[in-house]
Amino acid sequence: MANGEYRKAINVLGRVMEMTEPDPVVYNDVGFCYMMLNEPEQGLEALDEALALGLDNEEALHNISLLLTEKSDLKEAERALYRAAQIAPEFSEIQADYGRFLMRHDRLRDAVRILRAASTGSSQS
16 A cells, blocks of 8 residues: 555544544554554554553554564563464464564574464464
8 A cells, every 4th residue: 555545544544533432443553554654653652542442452562563663662562562462372473473573582492482383373472
């Protein structure tokens, strides 16, 4: 999706938010759009709202971890990714991202365990 499309999506989602009850999925989508536009502060703000509306929102936590990694806040990025992996052990994309995160940060033994589990669909986080 081109940048203009993400802006349009944010505008449409903003109208949705004005007409409905607060919805963590909508805030997550807004945060994702800002992430794709490389606007991390706005993205984190929307994703934090998503979490405030539903603490067990693994997609928002996953997106937060990606934004925090870009900002080099690795400790908080890992904390968010770990929480997402705990909430949704069956979500192999989150498990795989967690394994790759650990591998990039020289935690190879943990990374292998998580990646192996992600490839077989079992939970090891």
